[in-house]
Amino acid sequence: MGKDIIALMLQEYERFTRSERKIADYVLEHQEETQYISITDLSAQCGVAVSTVSLFCRKLGLAGFNDFKLELARAVLPARAALSEPGSEITEGDTSAMVMGKVLSAAQDTLNNAYHMLTEREVGKAAELLRRAGQVVCLGQGNHAVVALAAWAQFSTTSSKFKTIQDSHMQTVVLSTLSEGDAVLYFSYSGATHELLEAVEVIRSRGARLILVTRYPNSPASAGADVVLLCGPNEQPFQFGSTSALIAQLYVVEVLLSEFVRRAPEEAERNRQSVGKALTQKCV
Numbered sequence: 001m002g003k004d005i006i007a008l009m010l011q012e013y014e015r016f017t018r019s020e021r022k023i024a025d026y027v028l029e030h031q032e033e034t035q036y037i038s039i040t041d042l043s044a045q046c047g048v049a050v051s052t053v054s055l056f057c058r059k060l061g062l063a064g065f066n067d068f069k070l071e072l073a074r075a076v077l078p079a080r081a082a083l084s085e086p087g088s089e090i091t092e093g094d095t096s097a098m099v100m101g102k103v104l105s106a107a108q109d110t111l112n113n114a115y116h117m118l119t120e121r122e123v124g125k126a127a128e129l130l131r132r133a134g135q136v137v138c139l140g141q142g143n144h145a146v147v148a149l150a151a152w153a154q155f156s157t158t159s160s161k162f163k164t165i166q167d168s169h170m171q172t173v174v175l176s177t178l179s180e181g182d183a184v185l186y187f188s189y190s191g192a193t194h195e196l197l198e199a200v201e202v203i204r205s206r207g208a209r210l211i212l213v214t215r216y217p218n219s220p221a222s223a224g225a226d227v228v229l230l231c232g233p234n235e236q237p238f239q240f241g242s243t244s245a246l247i248a249q250l251y252v253v254e255v256l257l258s259e260f261v262r263r264a265p266e267e268a269e270r271n272r273q274s275v276g277k278a279l280t281q282k283c284v
Contacts, residue, residue: 004071005068005071005072005074006028006031006072006075006076007075009027009028009060010028012059016059019046019048020052020055020056020059022046022048023042023046023048023053023056025046026045026046031072031075032076034072035069036191036192036215036219037192037219038192039065040220053065090103107243107244110244110248111247111248111251113231113233113248114247114251115251117230117231118229118230118231122227122229123229123255123259124259125226125227126211126227126256127256127259127260127262127263128263129183129209129226130155130185130211131260131263131264132181133181133183133209134182135162135163135179135182136155136161136162136163136183136184136185137175137178137182137184137185138162138163138164138184138185139164139171139186139187139199140186140188141168141196143245144188144246144249147187147249148164148186149164150250151185151187151253151256151257152164154253155260157271157272157275158257158267158271159271168195172198172202175199175202175203175206175208177206178202178206178207178208180206180207182208182209183209183210184199184208184210185211185256186210186211186221186225187214187249188219188221189232189245190214190216191212191214191219191220191222192216192220197220197221200221200224200225203224204224209227210226210227211227211229212225212227213229213252214228214229214230215231215232229256231248231249231251232249
């Protein structure tokens, strides 16, 4: 679209109905938060019907609420970029050495932020849930499925109770057979995807426990989680799965793994010795 969505809302404000002005007021005041909430949450925050939000989006020339969030993200991005540290963006004029340095700096900032976002209390609760669980399913969608796979690969060397499933249909099958003593370790930047929200419903219905690794403490899925571990940089919806977000989540995996091993060192050592012996036999 030609004009950014914020400018368009301001231009059309006088033509909005009272309910539509409530939506515009909320979005203009909460530009960052709106990018990550569901249409149901926005309607509740504004005290209007979901259908009113949909009509509001169409009045702005958009197909629906998801398109609205993407346009909002594009409008907010320049302002955020202006606030970023000068010289941190990679440009065409950068040398390879400069690119290497900037990427390294960004990774270091990501790890530092991830450290400060975690709390000892929540890490301890998550590690104890993992220790007590009968089985633990590591899950994620999109690029975060890579983190779930890495978590399973790491934890499986210490205990046989960890598993992961990549296929979305089989994920539903496995979740629907969970028991009360089981746990799910779920990685989701937004905490608001349809797949995750559906998984939360199934997990709760089975009486299993949910550890959610996400960026947003007030995301729709956070309300249904037993433990929420916060990590990740600020990024726009159309920047999903950035390397920085994955680095932050992998840091959380390493922290949880270390805590898990610290709480059950004998079992972990037995399994690691067994794995090491088996892998050694595969070497020529």
